[in-house]
Amino acid sequence: MKYKHLFGPVPSRRLGISLGVDLVPHKVCSLNCVYCEVGRTTNLTIDRKEYIPLQDILDELKHYLDQDPNLDYITFSGAGEPLLHNGIGKIISFIKDNYPQYKLALLTNSTLLYDEQVRAEIMEIDLLLPSLDAVSDEVFRKLNRPNPKLDNKRIIEGLIQFRKDFTGTIWLEIFIVPGLNDTQEELTSLKNAIKSIAPDQVQLNTLDRPGTESWIAPVSQNRMEEIAEFLKPLPVMIIANFQSRNKIRSYHKNIEEQIIETIKRRPCTDQDLSEMLGIHINEINKYLSELLHEGMVTSEQQKRGTFFRAK
Numbered sequence: 001m002k003y004k005h006l007f008g009p010v011p012s013r014r015l016g017i018s019l020g021v022d023l024v025p026h027k028v029c030s031l032n033c034v035y036c037e038v039g040r041t042t043n044l045t046i047d048r049k050e051y052i053p054l055q056d057i058l059d060e061l062k063h064y065l066d067q068d069p070n071l072d073y074i075t076f077s078g079a080g081e082p083l084l085h086n087g088i089g090k091i092i093s094f095i096k097d098n099y100p101q102y103k104l105a106l107l108t109n110s111t112l113l114y115d116e117q118v119r120a121e122i123m124e125i126d127l128l129l130p131s132l133d134a135v136s137d138e139v140f141r142k143l144n145r146p147n148p149k150l151d152n153k154r155i156i157e158g159l160i161q162f163r164k165d166f167t168g169t170i171w172l173e174i175f176i177v178p179g180l181n182d183t184q185e186e187l188t189s190l191k192n193a194i195k196s197i198a199p200d201q202v203q204l205n206t207l208d209r210p211g212t213e214s215w216i217a218p219v220s221q222n223r224m225e226e227i228a229e230f231l232k233p234l235p236v237m238i239i240a241n242f243q244s245r246n247k248i249r250s251y252h253k254n255i256e257e258q259i260i261e262t263i264k265r266r267p268c269t270d271q272d273l274s275e276m277l278g279i280h281i282n283e284i285n286k287y288l289s290e291l292l293h294e295g296m297v298t299s300e301q302q303k304r305g306t307f308f309r310a311k
């Protein structure tokens with residue numbers, strides 16, 4: 001069976017061997033973050049719908065999981081916001097009822113957690129990885145460029161409420177963008193908000209490859225350490241690039257080779273690579289991040305997007 005909505009297992013520093021489940025088409029999202037690695041949002045929406053037929057996703061999961069694969073997590077993520085799919089609750093129940101041996105993780109931008117119905121649908125997952133990059137309306141709008149109907153105060157309240165009701169683990173991610181959310185004022189607001197949310201861990205991330213907007217710079221290791229220090233005693237860690245790719249389980253050398261061979265011939269965007277190699281764009285992006293970090297690949301911003309070439 002050729003899977004259209006499952007991808008990987010992808011090389012993941014945080015989740016080990018993780019099978020990705022993509023629930024929305026490319027860039028259907030409630031945010032349009034300046035740092036997004038998978039391009040600009042083409043459908044900026046908060047409407048929950050059956051963007052992909054529920055039965056198609058269940059059929060793929062059944063086919064894959066019946067083979068008894070070795071996985072650390074099944075992860076709802078993708079090139080958009082997974083909670084926009086209104087069948088996510090049914091998908092979670094399907095896996096938990098039929099394949100209880102697998103743990104479920106959800107990567108979300110948190111924007112729909114203000115909705116009680118959404119929170120109830122995902123209560124059975126094991127690990128929530130929500131993002132929160134800003135507290136002030138000004139920074140939220142500049143950095144995350146949300147659907148206009150979204151209100152960040154309600155989003156933070158949703159996170160606080162979910163923490164109260166949920167017995168699983170929460171790793172909250174903050175993506176630091178210099179000049180936007182690394183000011184003393186914003187970091188202080190973030191620290192206070194996160195204290196109220198009380199996640200099990202706070203994970204700091206920064207750009208390790210070109211984002212949607214070319215003006216964004218990564219944060220230096222020193223500055224990341226200063227920010228981590230400031231956020232203590234919150235349980236904070238820096239997740240950007242702390243491990244060599246050779247230590248990441250489920251890193252497939254053959255996929256790395258296919259990517260290198262292709263971009264040796266001509267520079268490509270992540271989308272080109274995904275189409276040419278028949279590999280999900282998120283999976284391609286995971287490999288490109290590692291290769292950039294190791295200096296094996298360079299990137300260049302052009303009209304059609306970011307192009308990657310082998311060094």
Ligand code: SF4
Nearest residue numbers: 029031032033036109
């Ligand atoms: S980073 Fe995530 S939340 Fe932000 S635009 Fe990209 S897919 Fe959406």
